[in-house]
Amino acid sequence: MTEATPRLSIFPLARERTFDPPDELTRRRAEAPLQRMMYGDGHEGWLATGYAESRAILADARFSSRPELMHSALPQRVELRRGPLPPGFFLQMDPPDHTRYRRLLTGQFTVRRMKQLEPRIHDITESRLDAMEREGAPADLVRSFALPIPSLVICEMLGVPYEDREKFQHDSSVILDLEASTDEITAARDDLLAYLGALVAAKRKDPGDDMLSGLTASGELTDAEIAGMGLLLLIAGHETTANMLGLGTFALLTNPRQLAVVRDDPGAVENAVEELLRYLSILHIGPTRTALEDVEIGGTLVRAGESVTLSLGAANRDPERFEGGDTLDVTRSAQGHLSFGHGIHQCLGQQLARVEMRIAYPALLRRFPGLRLAVPPEEVPMRATSAVYGVRRLPVLW
Numbered sequence: 001m002t003e004a005t006p007r008l009s010i011f012p013l014a015r016e017r018t019f020d021p022p023d024e025l026t027r028r029r030a031e032a033p034l035q036r037m038m039y040g041d042g043h044e045g046w047l048a049t050g051y052a053e054s055r056a057i058l059a060d061a062r063f064s065s066r067p068e069l070m071h072s073a074l075p076q077r078v079e080l081r082r083g084p085l086p087p088g089f090f091l092q093m094d095p096p097d098h099t100r101y102r103r104l105l106t107g108q109f110t111v112r113r114m115k116q117l118e119p120r121i122h123d124i125t126e127s128r129l130d131a132m133e134r135e136g137a138p139a140d141l142v143r144s145f146a147l148p149i150p151s152l153v154i155c156e157m158l159g160v161p162y163e164d165r166e167k168f169q170h171d172s173s174v175i176l177d178l179e180a181s182t183d184e185i186t187a188a189r190d191d192l193l194a195y196l197g198a199l200v201a202a203k204r205k206d207p208g209d210d211m212l213s214g215l216t217a218s219g220e221l222t223d224a225e226i227a228g229m230g231l232l233l234l235i236a237g238h239e240t241t242a243n244m245l246g247l248g249t250f251a252l253l254t255n256p257r258q259l260a261v262v263r264d265d266p267g268a269v270e271n272a273v274e275e276l277l278r279y280l281s282i283l284h285i286g287p288t289r290t291a292l293e294d295v296e297i298g299g300t301l302v303r304a305g306e307s308v309t310l311s312l313g314a315a316n317r318d319p320e321r322f323e324g325g326d327t328l329d330v331t332r333s334a335q336g337h338l339s340f341g342h343g344i345h346q347c348l349g350q351q352l353a354r355v356e357m358r359i360a361y362p363a364l365l366r367r368f369p370g371l372r373l374a375v376p377p378e379e380v381p382m383r384a385t386s387a388v389y390g391v392r393r394l395p396v397l398w
């Protein structure tokens with residue numbers, strides 16, 4: 001077993017190339033796929049960059065997701081780790097609490113259920129494309145396409161009024177901002193929780209045909225728990241897919257041969273979406289887990305109480321698992337990628353995200369066969385300091 005002193009201080013975020021993880025992470029992976037890293041709070045924890053190691057950690061019940069056990073890999077405390085966890089926010093819970101909440105939602109996110117949603121997602125996509133056509137070029141693809149589609153879908157599913165999008169889109173982006181202060185994050189979270197709490201209370205009195213109303217009817221949850229679950233679903237449900245649509249389109253526009261496959265071969269789209277998920281790995285940092293007891297991972301001992309931060313981007317490019325992984329190849333089999341995580345916390349909304357992307361990318365590329373960037377690629381502003389990587393704006397012409 002090996003146990004070295006930390007050589008890396010603080011998780012690197014700066015990317016040398018738009019679509020690749022930071023070079024430092026790639027170098028670290030070649031050196032040791034699980035190695036010591038100094039955390040922002042002085043903790044001597046671990047960094048996992050290898051595919052096998054990351055997958056093993058995510059699958060192992062001896063690693064916890066609880067924020068109060070976790071150290072922060074960045075100097076500033078990030079995400080919702082500070083302060084008491086909102087009830088129902090099961091992303092950061094362990095069994096049995098995690099199991100209890102997640103179980104109430106799994107039926108809503110099955111492949112079958114997502115198939116039923118397909119016609120509605122088609123309609124939403126087409127109406128966004130119509131609006132883009134009406135408004136004319138140039139357009140910001142994020143504002144007119146990538147953000148509204150998943151936002152509209154998750155709003156309809158949850159029963160959140162889309163008219164309130166400015167509030168929840170703003171609060172979500174603050175919560176995910178790695179440079180926001182703890183006070184700003186807490187204020188945005190509390191604002192969104194208060195908004196959702198009022199919505200849930202209204203639905204308890206006058207239920208609709210939506211997920212939040214369904215949860216009130218389950219009789220198992222308090223309003224605060226439902227608001228916490230709603231917070232998780234609302235943030236996870238639009239920020240992630242929106243960034244995949246924006247960044248994915250950018251990647252395709254700079255790889256015209258790959259773009260042509262997605263546009264012209266309907267049979268290739270399913271696979272192409274998996275490859276875009278693998279190649280882009282939009283979770284910029286993490287997840288992070290903490291060992292509840294001593295655990296050996298590939299010959300390295302992680303001691304009880306130590307945190308491990310993963311880089312899914314580095315793991316998804318690991319040459320031991322994906323040959324030539326630094327190249328975008330929409331015809332390769334990207335199955336087994338870790339972009340949706342792995343184990344008990346594996347993304348609940350993954351089928352929804354897949355359906356949205358399988359519909360949206362080809363629809364966009366077919367409607368605007370001449371789609372191209374309106375600015376040089378290096379001028380596209382990136383979300384370099386958000387927990388979810390992507391483009392801030394994507395100016396396009398057609």
Ligand code: HEM
Pocket residue numbers: 065090091092102154232233234236237238240241244282283287288338339340341342344345346347348349350352353
């Ligand atoms: C391309 C889009 C998406 C990506 C890349 C993504 C990624 C992830 C990842 C990596 C995790 C695991 C985090 C961990 O292990 O700590 C996760 C969890 C989760 N995701 Fe997604 N996600 C996406 C879309 C969605 C959508 C559309 C929803 C819909 C509501 C959603 C809801 C959730 C929820 C509720 C969890 C927590 C699951 C649990 O703790 O059991 N995600 N997601």
